[in-house]
Amino acid sequence: MLDAAFFDRLSRLRLSMGHKVSMNLTGNRKSTQKGSSTEFSDFREYMPGDDIRRIDWNAYGRLDRLYVKEYMEEKEAVVSILIDTSASMDYGLKKKGTLACLLAAAFAYMGLNNMDRVMLYDMQQMQTPFVASGGKRALPRLTQWLEQRSFDKTVDISEAVRQLPMKGPGVTLIISDFLQESFVESSQGQETTRRLLRFLEYRRQKTAFLHVLAGEELSVGLSQELTGTRNLIDMEEKSTLRLTLDTSSIRAYEQALQGFLLGLRQECARMGAFYAVCNTETDIYQLIFQELRRLYDI
Amino acid sequence: MIFESLWSLFFLAAVPIIIVLYLLKPRGTDYLISSNLLWKKLLKNEQSRTFFEKFIHNILMYLQILIIVLLVIALMSPFIQVNGRSGGRKILLIDTSASMQHVGASGKSRLEEAVGQACDYVRTAQDTRFSVVSVDATGARLLAVDIADADSLVRTLQDIECSDSGGSLLLAQSVLDTLMGDTAAFDEENAADVLVYTDGAGAAEFGGLYGAAKKELYVVGDASSNIANEYTVFTRREDGLYDVMVSISNYSDAEADVDVSLYEDAAYDKKMVALVSMHLAASESRICLFEEID
Numbered sequence: 001m002l003d004a005a006f007f008d009r010l011s012r013l014r015l016s017m018g019h020k021v022s023m024n025l026t027g028n029r030k031s032t033q034k035g036s037s038t039e040f041s042d043f044r045e046y047m048p049g050d051d052i053r054r055i056d057w058n059a060y061g062r063l064d065r066l067y068v069k070e071y072m073e074e075k076e077a078v079v080s081i082l083i084d085t086s087a088s089m090d091y092g093l094k095k096k097g098t099l100a101c102l103l104a105a106a107f108a109y110m111g112l113n114n115m116d117r118v119m120l121y122d123m124q125q126m127q128t129p130f131v132a133s134g135g136k137r138a139l140p141r142l143t144q145w146l147e148q149r150s151f152d153k154t155v156d157i158s159e160a161v162r163q164l165p166m167k168g169p170g171v172t173l174i175i176s177d178f179l180q181e182s183f184v185e186s187s188q189g190q191e192t193t194r195r196l197l198r199f200l201e202y203r204r205q206k207t208a209f210l211h212v213l214a215g216e217e218l219s220v221g222l223s224q225e226l227t228g229t230r231n232l233i234d235m236e237e238k239s240t241l242r243l244t245l246d247t248s249s250i251r252a253y254e255q256a257l258q259g260f261l262l263g264l265r266q267e268c269a270r271m272g273a274f275y276a277v278c279n280t281e282t283d284i285y286q287l288i289f290q291e292l293r294r295l296y297d298i
Numbered sequence: 299m300i301f302e303s304l305w306s307l308f309f310l311a312a313v314p315i316i317i318v319l320y321l322l323k324p325r326g327t328d329y330l331i332s333s334n335l336l337w338k339k340l341l342k343n344e345q346s347r348t349f350f351e352k353f354i355h356n357i358l359m360y361l362q363i364l365i366i367v368l369l370v371i372a373l374m375s376p377f378i379q380v381n382g383r384s385g386g387r388k389i390l391l392i393d394t395s396a397s398m399q400h401v402g403a404s405g406k407s408r409l410e411e412a413v414g415q416a417c418d419y420v421r422t423a424q425d426t427r428f429s430v431v432s433v434d435a436t437g438a439r440l441l442a443v444d445i446a447d448a449d450s451l452v453r454t455l456q457d458i459e460c461s462d463s464g465g466s467l468l469l470a471q472s473v474l475d476t477l478m479g480d481t482a483a484f485d486e487e488n489a490a491d492v493l494v495y496t497d498g499a500g501a502a503e504f505g506g507l508y509g510a511a512k513k514e515l516y517v518v519g520d521a522s523s524n525i526a527n528e529y530t531v532f533t534r535r536e537d538g539l540y541d542v543m544v545s546i547s548n549y550s551d552a553e554a555d556v557d558v559s560l561y562e563d564a565a566y567d568k569k570m571v572a573l574v575s576m577h578l579a580a581s582e583s584r585i586c587l588f589e590e591i592d
Contacts, residue, residue, distance in 0.1 A: 091332035179333035217332060229326035234334045241334040241341060242326050249340050256336045 007109055009289065014114045015079060015107065015171050016206065016297035042070045078167040079111035080205070082121045082160060083149065084176030084212075087235045090151035091177075092214025094280040097151040100175045100212050103278065106288050107173055108132055108142050110296075119167070120145060123155040123176075126163040154236045158182065158196055169204040175278075177212050179236075184260055190267050197271035208274035208295055211264065215281035217257070220250055299376050300424075306373030312366050320359045377422060386491065387427045387444060389477050390416050392458055393496035394434045395465035397524050397549065400497070409460045411518040412495035419493065420451045429477050429490065430454055431470055435463035438470035443477070464526070467496060467503040474507065497524055524550040528583065535590070542588040548578035558586045 046055060046066035054068040081104045089097040104120060111118040111132075118132040120142065130145040132138040157176055164172070178184075182192040200207045220226055227250075232241040243249065261277060268275035276292055331337070398409040406414070420428060428451050430442040442454045478490045491512045494504055504515045528545035535541060548554050560572040572588045 088332035091330075096332070177332065179335055181335055184333075184335040214332065225329065229324040230329040231326045232334045232337050233328055233330050235330060235332050239334065240328075241337055242323060243337060243340055244323070244326075252340050253336055256339045260336065 010110050011113045013110055013296040043067045077116045078170035079116045079118045080172045082123055082174045084155050085122050085124050085149050085151050086155040087152045088177055088179045092216055092280050096177055096212045096214050099280050101146040102284055103175055112136055123160040126160050161196055172200055172205040173208045175210045190263050193267040197273050209268055210278050212278045299378050302375035306370050309370050313363050316362050385425045389429045389490045389492045391494045392432045394432045394460050396462050397497050399460045408497050408518045413455045415516055416455050416495055417452045420448050431473050432458050433470040434461035434465040438473040468506050525554055525556050539590045544586040547583040551580045554578050560588050
């Protein structure tokens with residue numbers, strides 16, 4: 001599905017970051033620190049102990065005082081990608097989990113290509129992330145790690161985010177269907193989202209919610225199977241809900257879904273986070289290069 | 299509205315059964331979904347509805363109940379009683395003249411149609427005593443007097459046969475006078491209404507009947523088709539040929555065209571030997587003469 005041409009186009013993109021990095025290893029992002037890159041930053045007066053190679057002799061000739069040149073230190077950014085591996089992600093004719101892995105692979109490649117440190121997290125195993133470093137060479141291992149993901153059980157997104165290690169400013173991508181009671185409940189959902197985004201803001205993370213939903217979930221009205229009396233079996237909790245479905249109930253579901261999406265979108269907009277619905281029926285090219293283009297700064 | 303039978307009301311018991319069936323939840327088929335969190339809102343809406351609110355939008359149930367009610371009403375054989383049909387005395391005067399033998403487009407003779415109409419009248423009337431009188435050329439025959447039993451009246455009516463002769467309704471006047479009672483001292487409660495069942499020929503004489511009570515006329519058959527061959531006579535001439543004279547009368551109250559055909563004896567080839575077309579005005583009689591017939 002992801003061919004060479006796709007990765008070639010990806011290599012021209014870079015994930016945008018709201019903050020300047022300061023304490024990571026050398027990379028490709030502007031930082032607040034002075035260093036040894038080629039990008040000039042400032043002059044300052046010579047102090048004993050400074051490297052005499054940095055003295056600007058031309059300035060000394062003009063002003064008879066010693067000045068040293070300072071350069072911008074370029075640091076790497078930490079791109080954290082959290083993948084929801086709950087059972088609900090295994091739903092759909094085109095699985096939501098598959099799209100989540102594709103998105104993770106694409107953004108990880110984007111990070112690696114820009115000398116960022118990419119951390120991939122399985123929300124069920126936050127303690128053992130996949131750390132991708134060393135540029136594009138890490139891609140095969142990364143792909144292998146993604147292929148090993150299995151979608152089962154349940155996941156607590158808030159709890160998973162709180163377990164993110166403190167790594168300084170960076171980008172955090174949460175790839176999930178957010179089908180969790182604390183998010184779906186209209187009153188509680190917005191509060192949960194707000195708290196989560198505040199926490200990530202505090203951690204100086206540029207946050208993006210990639211809301212992965214199956215085509216069947218987004219357009220239930222088109223499904224002829226969902227009419228009459230149905231025992232709706234939850235993939236995660238295995239609980240059964242018996243409902244007699246007709247056009248009015250489908251309409252009510254769609255209203256509830258739209259309310260859920262709108263709540264998340266509004267809260268993300270309020271907190272300055274990126275939010276996008278990723279439909280499994282949408283072509284991956286269109287998704288990455290058009291619908292998610294606001295995530296990139298190149 | 300009157301219902302002939304009430305036993306079908308038993309089927310109304312199906313109405314609460316239908317309602318109960320709609321209250322029961324069907325078993326349903328399993329359907330795997332990612333999460334039923336969004337669907338739970340629907341369940342809350344469904345549970346929050348009151349007992350009666352559950353039926354508000356259930357058009358199918360209303361239709362089923364309506365169909366059952368309509369079927370029950372149909373099985374009860376409802377009919378609407380026309381004003382004036384109940385109570386009192388009625389005289390059914392049936393014309394049994396030969397013209398009543400005429401078979402119309404419906405395949406029934408005029409007498410059969412008249413008897414059918416009279417039977418329907420008897421069946422739908424309540425608390426009414428009926429007298430039945432038939433009339434033909436020989437005079438009036440009293441078949442029933444003040445009988446209220448509908449079944450025996452229907453049998454009497456169905457036993458009436460047509461005569462082969464003409465007749466006049468006026469011949470029944472004396473019988474009607476007897477049955478209607480004293481017209482001088484008119485007693486409204488016991489006065490008998492006269493219902494006359496006749497064809498076009500008799501209809502013309504309806505006005506001649508007199509009595510203190512009401513008269514109703516029921517004409518069966520098409521009046522214009524009431525043409526009669528009054529008589530046919532012939533004389534043998536000296537040369538061995540025949541002169542034939544036919545008298546044709548139009549008893550209807552409308553103009554009529556008629557073809558008079560003369561055939562050889564049926565024992566031979568039924569060969570038509572003469573044909574005359576005639577146009578008769580209402581109540582007109584004409585002679586048709588066939589001369590020198592071989």
